Amino acid sequence: MIHKILTTIGPWGPLLFGVGFLAPLIAQIIERAGATPPLGLAPLMVGLIVGPALGLAAKLRGRWI
Amino acid sequence: MNINATPMNVSEMNDRELARAELTIARKYTDRFSWFMAIWWALNLTCWLSLWPLTLMGLLPLWAAFTIALFNVMLCYLPSHEAQHSNFAKSGDRLRWLNELIGYTSTIPMVLPFKIARLTHMEHHTHTNDPELDPDFGIKADNWVQAILTTIKRRQPGQPNSYGLTLAQLGDNPVVKRAGLEGLIQTLAFWVILSAFAWSGYAIEVALIWWLPRYVGTTYIGLMLSWAPHHPMTEQGRYRNTRYFKATFGNVVAMGMEHHIVHHLHPGIPLNWNGVAFEEMRPILEARGCRMEAF
Numbered sequence: 426m427i428h429k430i431l432t433t434i435g436p437w438g439p440l441l442f443g444v445g446f447l448a449p450l451i452a453q454i455i456e457r458a459g460a461t462p463p464l465g466l467a468p469l470m471v472g473l474i475v476g477p478a479l480g481l482a483a484k485l486r487g488r489w490i
Numbered sequence: 491m492n493i494n495a496t497p498m499n500v501s502e503m504n505d506r507e508l509a510r511a512e513l514t515i516a517r518k519y520t521d522r523f524s525w526f527m528a529i530w531w532a533l534n535l536t537c538w539l540s541l542w543p544l545t546l547m548g549l550l551p552l553w554a555a556f557t558i559a560l561f562n563v564m565l566c567y568l569p570s571h572e573a574q575h576s577n578f579a580k581s582g583d584r585l586r587w588l589n590e591l592i593g594y595t596s597t598i599p600m601v602l603p604f605k606i607a608r609l610t611h612m613e614h615h616t617h618t619n620d621p622e623l624d625p626d627f628g629i630k631a632d633n634w635v636q637a638i639l640t641t642i643k644r645r646q647p648g649q650p651n652s653y654g655l656t657l658a659q660l661g662d663n664p665v666v667k668r669a670g671l672e673g674l675i676q677t678l679a680f681w682v683i684l685s686a687f688a689w690s691g692y693a694i695e696v697a698l699i700w701w702l703p704r705y706v707g708t709t710y711i712g713l714m715l716s717w718a719p720h721h722p723m724t725e726q727g728r729y730r731n732t733r734y735f736k737a738t739f740g741n742v743v744a745m746g747m748e749h750h751i752v753h754h755l756h757p758g759i760p761l762n763w764n765g766v767a768f769e770e771m772r773p774i775l776e777a778r779g780c781r782m783e784a785f
Contacts, residue, residue, distance in 0.1 A: 427670045431654075439647045446686035446701070450693035457694065487648025 436484065443480020448472035499523065500777040508774050515770045516756040524572060524760035531569035531592045537600045538562035538760075541699050546692060546734065558696040563599045563707025567715065568745060568761055570596035574608040575757045599700070600708050601680045605669035609660060610653045615757065618731040619723045625656040626716040629724040634785075637717040641709045711745075718785050719750035733781035741765070744785070751780055 434441070453473035462471045481485060483489045498511055539561055544550040552569075552677040571594030572578060579585035610625040617623035628644050631637040643649065660666045687696035719732050732754040738745035749764040754772065759767050768775075776782065 427667070427674050430542075430674060436647075446688050446693070446697075447680065449688040449691075450697055453691065453693045481571070483647055488643075488646035490642070490646075 428429070437465075439482040440477060443476040443478070443483075444473070445481060446474030451475050476484035498773060500695070500773045503777070512519075512755070512771055512774045515767060515774075516759060519553070519767045520576075520756060520758035521580075522760065522763070523578065524762055525573045526762040527569050527760055528578065528588070528592065529785060530565070531596050534562055534565045534569070535595055535598070538566070538699075545695050545699060551696065552698050556703065558698045559599070559703040560707055561704045562588050564710050565712050566597050566599045566707075567602070570604065570607060571611070572603070572760055573604070574611050576729070577758060577760050599604070599678060600704050600711070602708075603673035605665075606657065606673040609666065610656045611668050613656050613660070617704050618754065619720060619726050623656075623659070624718070625652045627723060628713055629712050629716045631717065632722070634713060634717065637713050637721075638709055638719070641712045645705075650672045678679065714747050715750075720745050720746065721747040721785075729778040729780045733782045733783050735777070735785040737785050751775065 448469070449472060452468040455468040455471060462468060466474075479489075500508065500511070502512065506608050520773035538559060541550065541562075543632070545552065545555040555678055570593050573589050576589055578592055579587075580589075585590075590604075593608070597604065597607065610707065614626050615623055618625065621627050629637055629640055631640045644652070657666050657670055682699060684696055718735060718737075721733070723733055729751075732751045734751050735744075735748055741748045746761050746764060749768040752764040752768045753761070754757060755771075756767070
């Protein structure tokens with residue numbers, strides 16, 4: 426069971442991390458910095474675009490950096 | 491302070507006499523309850539837990555919380571390490587519950603599941619510097635900068651998990667299964683808690699109290715506890731797989747690892763007595779051809 430959970434969720438870890446943690450983190454950094462996102466986007470929308478994109482890139486490349 | 495130190499002429503001793511003299515010294519320090527390590531655990535964990543309300547209520551600035559949390563993570567492993575060796579209390583002892591409590595809770599800041607830590611650490615002791623069987627062998631590097639880069643590389647999503655591989659090698663038995671299940675629950679709980687705080691508006695706080703200190707702190711722990719005492723990881727055998735090293739930056743910064751060879755020879759000696767035991771054993775260890783180096 427453990428193996429099944431790990432092999433099912435594990436590969437998607439970076440994407441889940443992007444949605445679950447990076448998205449709100451990016452949004453809150455933008456808000457606290459008092460920055461205005463381009464194209465009239467809300468900070469959370471920026472987070473939800475950038476966070477999962479970084480996670481997906483990490484999943485596809487096999488590395489964050 | 492060493493206990494009943496006695497001068498000895500090791501040059502006239504044979505193997506058996508050396509072993510007996512080493513064991514005599516070790517027995518003086520083995521299986522003594524280490525209040526030092528127990529207090530270390532209590533203070534460190536309490537300090538880290540108190541960061542949460544203090545930071546979330548705005549009573550502690552984030553930079554201070556991050557700095558303290560970083561130290562908390564770096565300091566959280568060693569009390570658990572004592573518990574992994576059952577140095578607070580053996581199985582069946584009256585204080586066994588305390589040993590297990592320290593083991594389970596000490597490493598919460600670095601999210602290291604206790605049962606997995608114990609199983610893999612015993613494998614490290616049994617197979618130190620074995621490229622195939624030592625779960626800590628992956629940190630092998632030519633110098634400390636490379637060791638840090640190697641640690642970062644090992645954490646990337648595409649890299650195999652050495653502890654997971656060790657559990658797989660240990661086979662399909664109830665102890666390993668239980669360790670795997672506990673590890674899975676604890677790791678998932680970490681990510682769920684992290685996400686819950688982040689989506690509740692505390693992403694920066696949780697990043698600076700837990701996520702980032704965990705990342706940096708575990709890198710430091712790997713450098714000081716895995717790389718430095720075993721470098722260059724080319725030799726196996728009781729007296730050659732771990733070295734004494736004189737840390738130019740001091741033994742406190744090295745987290746007591748200067749005398750890690752004593753730990754490998756006699757894991758039942760608590761960390762705070764490794765130094766005095768080493769000084770007493772030094773002539774024996776030199777006669778055994780142990781490595782005495784600098785870092």
